[in-house]
Each structure stands twice: as structure tokens, then as C-alpha cells.
Amino acid sequence: MGNNLLKGKRGIIFGALNPDSIAWKVAERAHEEGATLTLTNVPVALRMGETQILADKLGTEVIGADATNIDDLNNLFIKSMEILGGKIDFILHSIGMSPNVRKERHYSDLNYSYLDKTLDVSAVSFHKILQTARKLDAINEWGSVVALSYVAAQRTFSGYNDMADAKALLESIARSFGYIYGRERRVRINTISQSPTVTTAGNGVKGFDRLLDFGERMSPLGNATGEECADYCITLFSDLTKKVTMQNLFHDGGFSNMGMSLRALQQYEKGLNHDCDCDLDVDAEEHKFD
Ligand SMILES: NC(=O)c1ccc[n+]([C@@H]2O[C@H](COP(=O)([O-])OP(=O)(O)OC[C@H]3O[C@@H](n4cnc5c(N)ncnc54)[C@H](O)[C@@H]3O)[C@@H](O)[C@H]2O)c1
Numbered sequence: 155m156g157n158n159l160l161k162g163k164r165g166i167i168f169g170a171l172n173p174d175s176i177a178w179k180v181a182e183r184a185h186e187e188g189a190t191l192t193l194t195n196v197p198v199a200l201r202m203g204e205t206q207i208l209a210d211k212l213g214t215e216v217i218g219a220d221a222t223n224i225d226d227l228n229n230l231f232i233k234s235m236e237i238l239g240g241k242i243d244f245i246l247h248s249i250g251m252s253p254n255v256r257k258e259r260h261y262s263d264l265n266y267s268y269l270d271k272t273l274d275v276s277a278v279s280f281h282k283i284l285q286t287a288r289k290l291d292a293i294n295e296w297g298s299v300v301a302l303s304y305v306a307a308q309r310t311f312s313g314y315n316d317m318a319d320a321k322a323l324l325e326s327i328a329r330s331f332g333y334i335y336g337r338e339r340r341v342r343i344n345t346i347s348q349s350p351t352v353t354t355a356g357n358g359v360k361g362f363d364r365l366l367d368f369g370e371r372m373s374p375l376g377n378a379t380g381e382e383c384a385d386y387c388i389t390l391f392s393d394l395t396k397k398v399t400m401q402n403l404f405h406d407g408g409f410s411n412m413g414m415s416l417r418a419l420q421q422y423e424k425g426l427n428h429d430c431d432c433d434l435d436v437d438a439e440e441h442k443f444d
Pocket residue numbers: 168169170171172174175176177195196199219220221222247248249250251275302303304347348349350351352353354355356357
């Protein structure tokens with residue numbers, strides 16, 4: 155049950171593909187809190203995914219947009235303001251994709267046109283959304299924009315590949331644009347660094363099940379779920395966090411401040427039946443995509 159935290163607010167949610175998507179859960183929670191919103195995704199996802207089902211459930215509309223295409227973004231903002239009857243109060247950027255990860259390219263053997271695509275879709279799209287919104291003056295004063303990130307932006311995680319670089323850029327854009335948009339129009343911009351979460355994008359990361367287990371064992375509060383991430387997004391869209399901007403906010407059960415936990419150590423000891431040096435003998439080919 156909602157508390158009307160977003161009553162009267164209008165939002166745009168990028169990236170709801172299916173019920174596992176974090177964006178799907180955020181859209182449901184925002185609706186529950188009294189917001190009106192439009193949903194958007196790239197046309198191919200609208201054909202393959204279930205976004206229209208969510209729109210029907212929430213009584214709202216889907217507007218197709220490739221978040222890397224400025225014409226699509228202009229159309230998205232103009233149509234959303236028409237449908238919702240005014241300027242936008244909150245935006246969720248919940249977009250990530252890496253062709254290098256999909257094609258299992260090793261980080262030391264990246265395809266650079268794939269890297270361009272990773273950065274454009276997963277990070278530069280955030281800049282494009284903000285720049286388009288600002289030019290159209292589409293966001294109300296004290297509006298709130300949130301993008302979803304991952305701790306691999308700060309620390310190295312085996313298998314996260316070029317998405318780590320994309321997340322570092324994403325977080326930097328939140329700071330740089332947060333300064334300009336905050337100073338000029340009091341719009342706040344933040345990233346939430348979320349725990350590993352079972353979704354279509356999450357499952358694409360090599361060794362994702364182990365990453366999930368490791369996060370669970372390392373975090374004193376356990377991994378944050380998609381539903382909990384949605385709750386956190388609602389607080390940032392609400393008027394209760396009006397002076398929070400230009401931040402990367404960890405939402406990970408404490409993981410990012412841990413070094414080693416007892417639970418992880420115990421699990422590690424179970425598998426420790428030889429000396430560390432043995433690892434050096436492991437066939438490099440076996441770890442090609444690590
Ligand atoms: N799942 C995790 O473990 C996890 C952890 C931390 C952060 N995140 C981040 O959360 C966000 C949402 O991912 P998710 O886990 O809910 O997976 P998801 O696969 O449900 O969502 C990713 C979305 O990006 C959309 N997308 C891809 N290319 C696009 C484009 N050109 N234009 C517009 N949309 C496009 C997809 O259609 C999809 O809806 C991503 O930024 C992801 O990196 C996920």
C-alpha cells in the first residue's frame with residue numbers, strides 16, 4: 155500500500171522489459187505512490203518484451219524510443235508532457251547493454267565498435283536524455299533523475315567487462331550534469347549502485363550466479379532485491395530527498411564497505427584444498443572470459 159509520496163508527480167521510466175526488470179518494479183511502486191507516468195523502451199524490446207502488459211496494468215502509455223537517438227528522445231519528452239499534462243518530475247534511466255559481454259569478448263580483446271555501442275547505450279544515453287530534457291525545459295524545478303549503476307564502476311569485478319567502464323562514465327555524467335541542472339533549475343541527478351539482481355541484463359554477466367552468492371555472503375544485510383531498489387528510487391523521486399544530488403548511492407546491503415566476511419571466508423575455506431600457487435597452472439584458455 156502506498157503513502158502518496160509521489161502524488162501529483164509525473165514520470166518517465168526507461169527500461170521495463172519484463173517483470174524481472176528493476177524498472178518494472180519501480181514503475182509499479184511509483185504508480186502505487188500516486189504518480190502518473192509513461193513507459194519507454196527501444197522498439198526491439200517492445201516487440202520481444204512485455205512492456206505493453208505493464209502499461210495496461212498501470213493504465214498508461216508506452217512510447218518507443220532508442221535512448222541513443224536524439225529524435226526519439228525529443229518525441230518521447232514532447233509526447234510524455236502531452237499525455238501526462240505537464241512537465242516531468244522524475245525520470246528513471248534503467249538501461250544497460252554490452253555487445254562485448256553478449257559476444258563473450260575478453261576485456262583484453264575488445265571489439266572497439268562494440269565498446270562504442272556499450273558506452274553509447276549504457277552511459278552516453280544518460281547524457282542524451284538530460285541534454286534533450288534541458289533543451290525542451292521538460293523537467294520541473296526540484297525534479298529528480300536517477301540512473302542505475304554497479305560497484306564495478308569503482309572496483310574490478312571479474313567478468314563485468316566493458317560495462318565497468320560504462321558505469322564509471324554513467325556516474326561521472328550524473329555529477330557533471332547534476333552541477334549544471336541543479337544550479338540552473340534545481341533538478342537533482344543521482345545514481346543508485348545496486349546489488350546483483352536476477353534480471354535479463356544481470357543474467358548476461360558471466361558467472362552471475364556466483365556473483366549473486368558472493369554478494370549475499372559478503373553483505374551484512376544481504377543483497378538488495380529489485381523490489382527494495384524500487385523503494386529506494388521512490389525516496390529519491392519524492393520531496394523527502396530534495397537536497398540529495400550528484401551522488402552515487404550504494405544500495406547493496408553494505409557490500410561496498412566490506413573486505414571479507416565470515417560467511418564468505420567459510421565458503422572459501424570449503425573449496426581450499428590446494429595451495430594458491432596451483433592457480434597459476436590453470437589453463438588460461440579455461441578462464442578466457444574471466
Ligand atoms: N541486474 C543487476 O544485477 C544489476 C545490478 C546493478 C545495476 N543494474 C543496472 O540496472 C539497469 C536495469 O537493468 P536490469 O537488471 O533491470 O535488466 P533489464 O534487462 O530488465 O533492463 C535493461 C533494459 O535496457 C533496455 N535497453 C537496451 N538498449 C536500449 C536502448 N538503446 N534504448 C533504450 N533502452 C534500452 C532493455 O530493453 C532493457 O529494458 C541497468 O543499467 C543495469 O546495468 C543491474
